[in-house]
Amino acid sequence: MAIVGQKRYDIEGIQVGQPITIHANGKEIKTAINKRRIYEPVYLNRLNFEGDGQGDLVHHGGYDKAICVFPYDHYDYFEQFLGVPLQEAAFGENLTVHQLVETKVCIGDVFQLGEALVEVSQPRQPCVKLSLKHGNMKLVKEVQQTGYTGFYLRVLKEGMVSPDEPLVLVEKASHQITVHEVNEVKYHQADPQRLKAVLEVEALADAVRKSLEKRIHHI
Structure with a gap:
């Protein structure tokens, strides 16, 4: 990894919720997709922010999915798609960020978040609960097709986080495999070379790796 300058990404909000x-x-259906914004400092442990939880521990949560991040930049697009204004945490995310979109962030990028250190682990995989939340069963497919999925962070170092602190890039991955690229090989036709390049990324979450390893035998 390369140590980089203090590239900062403003946080629109931190949200938590219980199932x-x-x-x-x-x-x-048990779900924690409906989250509320918090305005006081909160402790981030290896699994989540204090006060947060997951309704389905098989498909959500765990060390590789400690924090769900969604770019605020996509809100306008989905407001047009859904035809209604979107409220905070509209995608069930813990962190709503500015300018940190899927084409910019690489698997393995490391960020300072308050006292904590976090690392990009995988794209967010939208499930039917997102469609149910918005009353539009086409939403999940639209998220997949656009690549506007958001992504997950794993926690490398625990610590207190304040909602008014930015997400600061401290180590840039040495490869060029972005969240967008992982989405491309996952949801669209991928040639073996692209798929192998993604699988070579050490920081890629194990669950995604296993899923893509199954695909490579069918190309």
Whole structure:
């Protein structure tokens, strides 16, 4: 990795939420996608911000998915797509950030977040709960097709985080594999070379790696 200058990305908000049970399509679904903004400093541990939780621990949460990040830059696009104004944490994210979009951030980039250190681990994989939240079953596919997925951070060092502190890039990955590139090989046709390049990234989350390793045998 390369040590870089103090590139800062402003945070629109930090959000947390605990699981609740909702009813959809005749089923009970446990979800923590509805999050509230916090305005006081909060402790970030290896698994999440204090006060945050996950409804489905099989597909959400864990060390590689400690923080869900979504770029505020995409809100305008999805307001047009959904036809309504979007509220805070509209995508169930913990961090809403400015200018840190999927084409810029690489798997393995390391950021200072308050006292904590965090590392980009994988794209966010949208699930049906996002569509249910907005009452539009086409939303998940639109997120996948556009690549406007957001991404996850793992926590390298725990610490206190204040909502008014920026996300500061401290180490840039030595490769060029962005979150966008991982989305491309995951959701679109990928040639073996592109797929192998993604799989060579050491910081890539194990769950994503295993999923892509299965794909490589079918190309």
